[in-house]
Amino acid sequence: MALLDKINNPFFQEVGDLARFTGRFFREVVKPKQEWEEFINQCYWIGYKTFSLVGITAFIMGLVLTIQTRPTLLEFGAESFIPSMVSLALVREIAPVITALICAGKIGSGIGAELGSMRVTEQIDAMEVSGTNPFKYLVVTRVLASTVMVPILSSLAIAISIYGGYLGVNLKGDVNWSLYWYQAYDALIYGDFIPSMVKTIFFGFAIGIVGTYKGYNSQKGTEGVGRSATTAVIVASLLVFILDLVAVQIADVLGLT
Amino acid sequence: MEKPIIKVSNLNKSFGSNHVLRDFSLSLFEGENLVILGKSGSGKSVLIKCIIRLIDPESGEIVILDQDISLLDQDEMDLLRADVGFLFQSNALYDSMTVRQNLEFPLRRHWTKEERAEKAEAAVLQALEDVGLSHTIDMMPAELSGGMRKRIALARTLILKPKVILYDEPTTGLDPITSREINELMLSIQKKYKTAAIIISHDMNCIRMTGNRVIMLIDGKNYAEGSFDELLKNTDPKVRDFFEGL
Ligand SMILES: Nc1ncnc2c1ncn2[C@@H]1O[C@H](COP(=O)(O)OP(=O)(O)O)[C@@H](O)[C@H]1O
Ligand SMILES: [Mg+2]
Numbered sequence: 001m002a003l004l005d006k007i008n009n010p011f012f013q014e015v016g017d018l019a020r021f022t023g024r025f026f027r028e029v030v031k032p033k034q035e036w037e038e039f040i041n042q043c044y045w046i047g048y049k050t051f052s053l054v055g056i057t058a059f060i061m062g063l064v065l066t067i068q069t070r071p072t073l074l075e076f077g078a079e080s081f082i083p084s085m086v087s088l089a090l091v092r093e094i095a096p097v098i099t100a101l102i103c104a105g106k107i108g109s110g111i112g113a114e115l116g117s118m119r120v121t122e123q124i125d126a127m128e129v130s131g132t133n134p135f136k137y138l139v140v141t142r143v144l145a146s147t148v149m150v151p152i153l154s155s156l157a158i159a160i161s162i163y164g165g166y167l168g169v170n171l172k173g174d175v176n177w178s179l180y181w182y183q184a185y186d187a188l189i190y191g192d193f194i195p196s197m198v199k200t201i202f203f204g205f206a207i208g209i210v211g212t213y214k215g216y217n218s219q220k221g222t223e224g225v226g227r228s229a230t231t232a233v234i235v236a237s238l239l240v241f242i243l244d245l246v247a248v249q250i251a252d253v254l255g256l257t
Numbered sequence: 258m259e260k261p262i263i264k265v266s267n268l269n270k271s272f273g274s275n276h277v278l279r280d281f282s283l284s285l286f287e288g289e290n291l292v293i294l295g296k297s298g299s300g301k302s303v304l305i306k307c308i309i310r311l312i313d314p315e316s317g318e319i320v321i322l323d324q325d326i327s328l329l330d331q332d333e334m335d336l337l338r339a340d341v342g343f344l345f346q347s348n349a350l351y352d353s354m355t356v357r358q359n360l361e362f363p364l365r366r367h368w369t370k371e372e373r374a375e376k377a378e379a380a381v382l383q384a385l386e387d388v389g390l391s392h393t394i395d396m397m398p399a400e401l402s403g404g405m406r407k408r409i410a411l412a413r414t415l416i417l418k419p420k421v422i423l424y425d426e427p428t429t430g431l432d433p434i435t436s437r438e439i440n441e442l443m444l445s446i447q448k449k450y451k452t453a454a455i456i457i458s459h460d461m462n463c464i465r466m467t468g469n470r471v472i473m474l475i476d477g478k479n480y481a482e483g484s485f486d487e488l489l490k491n492t493d494p495k496v497r498d499f500f501e502g503l
Pocket of ligand 1: 277295297299300302
């Protein structure tokens with residue numbers, strides 16, 4: 001990190017600062033006295049804010065994916081593969097990434113704007129002065145909440161999107177739920193669920209860290225708050241894609257694909 | 258001479274090439290209201306933020322209640338902060354919390370859960386009564402006027418019964434009548450709780466009403482010091498500037 005500071009480039013400086021911020025997160029998270037109440041509040045808030053959006057999007061994704069794969073598979077006479085193919089795509093890739101992107105938009109900007117305006121109006125300083133550690137109270141709770149909630153939301157998205165796929169199959173064909181579920185489930189092994197789960201944990205962590213980092217270090221003025229919120233979304237979304245790429249490579253090396 | 262509650266010696270602080278405080282020193286004694294007078298941007302806020310350790314100075318010594326704050330770890334500093342109230346110029350009320358939650362917030366660090374369950378309610382009511390705003394207890398900060406917000410911020414400071422209060426421009430931005438009420442409030446708190454205070458201000462009425470002693474912060478230094486009337490007679494042009502037209 002000292003090396004990054006020497007290279008006088010704003011991008012590398014930002015990366016260095018973010019790394020230091022992440023380091024501080026890990027130092028603070030192990031300190032005693034956890035802020036459970038605020039953590040629960042944040043989990044609730046994240047779920048409340050994003051659940052309907054994630055649910056609707058997941059449902060549509062499942063439906064659309066099925067409708068669109070159908071003609072191709074029909075051509076090869078492989079219509080019966082629809083449930084397994086669609087569910088594989090949903091579990092491995094589509095549900096986790098769509099959930100993470102929605103959360104990057106909603107949670108990332110929400111946290112960035114909230115902490116940004118608290119910084120600018122000196123509320124964070126006021127916490128410090130009153131003896132409450134604002135990093136622990138504001139940052140640690142939000143990062144943990146997003147790390148926990150994104151995988152949960154992604155799991156819900158998987159369930160909803162598979163159900164959407166089921167309805168999609170039944171628009172033209174006629175497959176009953178237990179057969180559909182059997183075929184979908186049969187195609188999936190733990191090798192699909194676990195990497196998908198693990199990567200959403202990282203997505204959630206990245207979204208929380210970037211949102212809190214941008215907000216906590218917001219520049220003075222209303223403009224600074226707006227900038228914190230927008231850059232939080234951009235950086236978090238980008239990180240989701242980069243992490244996804246890394247996850248695919250790792251899963252490949254471990255032979256999970 | 259009696260021992261000071263806060264002693265600041267040779268404080269230096271710069272931001273880049275902007276040398277804000279240059280060997281600044283002051284002493285605050287028990288029960289007194291010390292006013293720091295200086296023009297906008299002269300480093301008054303930086304000074305009191307150094308005292309509460311929101312800003313780290315480059316050099317100099319700050320001793321509060323016999324403790325050198327640069328030697329304290331985070332926990333010890335937090336404990337000391339219970340004795341030192343800080344009123345932000347912007348009030349810095351937590352705008353997502355009600356007045357009650359705002360006032361309870363400082364207690365979470367300094368009182369145990371049992372103490373809070375037992376005494377928090379009474380403490381909140383007492384602090385609100387001290388500032389004359391008992392009826393606002395369930396309101397949000399956004400529903401309050403500027404003067405009311407200042408009072409709530411003061412109540413939040415009072416809840417831990419500090420020995421010293423640092424006021425950052427308590428009357429700036431308020432109308433003359435409200436300013437007067439805030440000045441009277443500061444005096445009544447000094448009287449009731451025997452607190453000492455550092456009051457940052459450039460409002461002459463505020464200084465005249467509340468200040469027992471005045472320090473003029475000019476060019477980053479403790480440029481002149483004395484009672485209001487003494488400074489009024491000072492012939493130094495930089496000091497005179499402040500009293501033009503009085
Ligand atoms: N965090 C900061 N970063 C850079 N410069 C600062 C910072 N805080 C204050 N300053 C500068 O220090 C000087 C004194 O500021 P301040 O103490 O807020 O003045 P005032 O006497 O009006 O309260 C100003 O020139 C201001 O620009
Ligand atoms: Mg100021």
